[in-house]
Amino acid sequence: MNCPDESTYGNKADIISTVEFNHTGELLATGDKGGRVVIFQREQESKNQVHRRGEYNVYSTFQSHEPEFDYLKSLEIEEKINKIRWLPQQNAAYFLLSTNDKTVKLWKVSERDKRPEGYNLKDEEGRLRDPATITTLRVPVLRPMDLMVEATPRRVFANAHTYHINSISVNSDYETYMSADDLRINLWNFEITNQSFNIVDIKPANMEELTEVITAAEFHPHHCNTFVYSSSKGTIRLCDMRASALCDRHTKFFEEPEDPSNRSFFSEIISSISDVKFSHSGRYIMTRDYLTVKVWDLNMENRPMETYQVHDYLRSKLCSLYENDCIFDKFECVWNGSDSVIMTGSYNNFFRMFDRNTKRDVTLEASRENSKPRAILKPRKVCVGGKRRKDEISVDSLDFSKKILHTAWHPSENIIAVAATNNLYIFQDKVN
Amino acid sequence: MECALDAQSLISISLRKIHSSRTQRGGIKLHKNLLVSYVLRNARQLYLSERYAELYRRQQQQQQQQQQQPPHHQHQHLAYAAPGMPASAADFGPLQLGGGGDAEAREPAARAAPQAAAAASPPASPAPASSPGFYRGAYPAPSDFGVHCSSQTTVLDLDTHVVTTVENGYLHQDCCASAHCLCCGQGAPGPGLASAAGCKRKYYPGQEEDDDDEEDAGDLGAEPPGGAPFAPCKRARFEDFCPDSSPDASNISNLISIFGSGFSGLVSRQPDSSEQPPPLNGQLCAKQALASLGAWTRAIVAF
Numbered sequence: 001m002n003c004p005d006e007s008t009y010g011n012k013a014d015i016i017s018t019v020e021f022n023h024t025g026e027l028l029a030t031g032d033k034g035g036r037v038v039i040f041q042r043e044q045e046s047k048n049q050v051h052r053r054g055e056y057n058v059y060s061t062f063q064s065h066e067p068e069f070d071y072l073k074s075l076e077i078e079e080k081i082n083k084i085r086w087l088p089q090q091n092a093a094y095f096l097l098s099t100n101d102k103t104v105k106l107w108k109v110s111e112r113d114k115r116p117e118g119y120n121l122k123d124e125e126g127r128l129r130d131p132a133t134i135t136t137l138r139v140p141v142l143r144p145m146d147l148m149v150e151a152t153p154r155r156v157f158a159n160a161h162t163y164h165i166n167s168i169s170v171n172s173d174y175e176t177y178m179s180a181d182d183l184r185i186n187l188w189n190f191e192i193t194n195q196s197f198n199i200v201d202i203k204p205a206n207m208e209e210l211t212e213v214i215t216a217a218e219f220h221p222h223h224c225n226t227f228v229y230s231s232s233k234g235t236i237r238l239c240d241m242r243a244s245a246l247c248d249r250h251t252k253f254f255e256e257p258e259d260p261s262n263r264s265f266f267s268e269i270i271s272s273i274s275d276v277k278f279s280h281s282g283r284y285i286m287t288r289d290y291l292t293v294k295v296w297d298l299n300m301e302n303r304p305m306e307t308y309q310v311h312d313y314l315r316s317k318l319c320s321l322y323e324n325d326c327i328f329d330k331f332e333c334v335w336n337g338s339d340s341v342i343m344t345g346s347y348n349n350f351f352r353m354f355d356r357n358t359k360r361d362v363t364l365e366a367s368r369e370n371s372k373p374r375a376i377l378k379p380r381k382v383c384v385g386g387k388r389r390k391d392e393i394s395v396d397s398l399d400f401s402k403k404i405l406h407t408a409w410h411p412s413e414n415i416i417a418v419a420a421t422n423n424l425y426i427f428q429d430k431v432n
Numbered sequence: 433m434e435c436a437l438d439a440q441s442l443i444s445i446s447l448r449k450i451h452s453s454r455t456q457r458g459g460i461k462l463h464k465n466l467l468v469s470y471v472l473r474n475a476r477q478l479y480l481s482e483r484y485a486e487l488y489r490r491q492q493q494q495q496q497q498q499q500q501q502p503p504h505h506q507h508q509h510l511a512y513a514a515p516g517m518p519a520s521a522a523d524f525g526p527l528q529l530g531g532g533g534d535a536e537a538r539e540p541a542a543r544a545a546p547q548a549a550a551a552a553s554p555p556a557s558p559a560p561a562s563s564p565g566f567y568r569g570a571y572p573a574p575s576d577f578g579v580h581c582s583s584q585t586t587v588l589d590l591d592t593h594v595v596t597t598v599e600n601g602y603l604h605q606d607c608c609a610s611a612h613c614l615c616c617g618q619g620a621p622g623p624g625l626a627s628a629a630g631c632k633r634k635y636y637p638g639q640e641e642d643d644d645d646e647e648d649a650g651d652l653g654a655e656p657p658g659g660a661p662f663a664p665c666k667r668a669r670f671e672d673f674c675p676d677s678s679p680d681a682s683n684i685s686n687l688i689s690i691f692g693s694g695f696s697g698l699v700s701r702q703p704d705s706s707e708q709p710p711p712l713n714g715q716l717c718a719k720q721a722l723a724s725l726g727a728w729t730r731a732i733v734a735f
Contacts, residue, residue, distance in 0.1 A: 070459075078458035101458060163462055182462045213463045232463055265442060265478075268470035272463075322471065323445060328464050 016419035018406055022086040022094065025410040028056055028417055029096055030424055031081025035065040037098055037151075039109060040426075054415070056426050060109055062151040065100040077102050083168050085177070087190075095154070097177060101164040104179050106155035106190060114142040160186050160196045167217045173224040180217035180229060187241075199247050200229060200239065215330075216276045226251075228278070228285055234271035236287060236296065254285075254296050256303045266318045266327060274330035279339040280411075286342055288333040291315060293344050293354065308354045308361065311346045313384045313395045326400050337412045345404025348393065349420045350380060366404060366418045366425040377427065439479035446472045 013034025020029050028040040041059035068077040078101055087095040093110035118140040122128050163182035170177045178187050178199070185200035200217075204210055212233040220226035225241045237250035258267065270290035277286045284305070285296045291312055294304035310331075314321060321327040326347070333344040345351045346363070354361045363380045383392035406419040414429030446468045453460050453468075 073459070075459040076457055080458075164459075166463075210462075210466065213466060215463065232466060265471055265474045268474075269467045272467060319442070322442075325449075328467065 014422035019408040020084045029084045033080045035079030037064045060149040064098045104157040108154045109151045112148045115145045116140040169219045182213040221282045230273035230276040232272040275332040334409045348398040349402040366420045439475040442475040
């Protein structure tokens, strides 16, 4: 069970590290290991080109983060984009937050499709005119030009995190956002870059007593005072910022008691939560650990409401997965627009969807060989033991270097984006 | 493809991961190192409990041969020897962490040890899947450990006022395998005091509590009067650890005894020493492992 070098699959810098739709679903942003952001825009539907309805094309590409060097600690800071979060659109421009391990940046993405022509003091090429030659005055006019999309960094929020940033989340007040690292969560105002408020700090006085770290954090979609954060111990804490300035004490604590029969060397690793997401309704939270996805009711803290097995056949492979480091992979999870279906990734370029109402689940594969444009994805099945049927794949044949860690679901339609190493797949549900 | 790593391999793999994380681009990842240290703790607990079981089994054999002591006292010694040993680990059942320190946990542990040792003593080919089978195959063969120093410990049991001479056997000699051993030198001076080559320090049981308090005192090179034994070993220990060479058994067990888990919160709580009679050397090693803090944590948290 080897894990080939990622460079086998192309340039390492092209590996996609985050995927996110904006609030309308018109734009889709990806970040990669090389610090670049690529934004796709959905084609407007037009009667002329029916076949191209709703396709996503590249809209803008820019370098968000560069590698840096911390001279004090002799550490290189990776330029990899850990997360992108969109701000809701308030004017013609689009705004997004992108972050690497240490620095969050606010980017403005705007279009320019007109340019002024007819200046008095300079000619069309921009050369200055001799004022003595000017005999008349005219008012410059805006004339159309080829569409240009430009991205400019509007704010840089730096030097607030000692540890590696794992999450950012925009508050529903649209004025603040939070950034979370392994031990601390900071609250920022978009307008202020030289200060942030620390709202959670779990660093022990003696680092040798450290037992858990923060793995993900998110604001409630509607209540601007509420947020959750997950830990490496498999717990989730819900905090209310009205309770106190420093939210070290949680309002709610979600934990499922461990099943002692499942105890192994790696129990702590597989219970570490890699992602936490509020449902769109705000009533539930979903968490992803190594083998399962769980849905929690905010009103029930002692156990999850639903547990879905993503790839339980890996439970007997944990020590190989520990050896090749796959056990540390951090899978994300997403809700669909109506909170009825949840989706998460797996290995071999498989991703899984669970319908919460019908309790049906499906395994699909994102690969060039299996998906031609407008072809229907065929459900896949992993054969656990015994006889392998024709279309099934055995556990030992799974390619653990092909992992789907990042997926996104359109906010209102059945369109999903799946990042498979350095390829982005966009699937649409043609039933609509 | 099944794979059942024994505790020792897991420990060496984990240490290798921690070591390589120091040179990884982007700096040390706290989360990953924390998780690796959990695996280390789990593996080390199993490894130590297996060693205690082996030690007990050997003593039982000696006892049957010599018949010097009433079985009751031997029983008690071994019970005291493994306060940190999780009760169920000796059964090679699912790993129970947070080691029991109370008398009830000890007694069944001591009783269960010979049965478990007998059951596990021909190391079966690694059993797949479930945890109990997983651990059963991991029982280290006695031949893994060469005899570096044979030594005897003379111990006074304060409860029964019986003086016992115990062949420390492998547990002790593993600790003495390198010059950086912490726990060499028995508490009680007497005949057969171990003086394995390279053992620099004497360790007196009475010092334990002082050492615990002085763990964090002083900087890397300082040697507080109580002789916080781990401090000078930090650098040496790190250089000792060579990910390229295949670590032999004595190196690993030495690292185990020195290392601890790096995060004291992960370490099972030491039993209250007021409840204990003077411990055997086997327990000294474990206690030292449990008590030693600092170096690996500082290596990991290079902030």
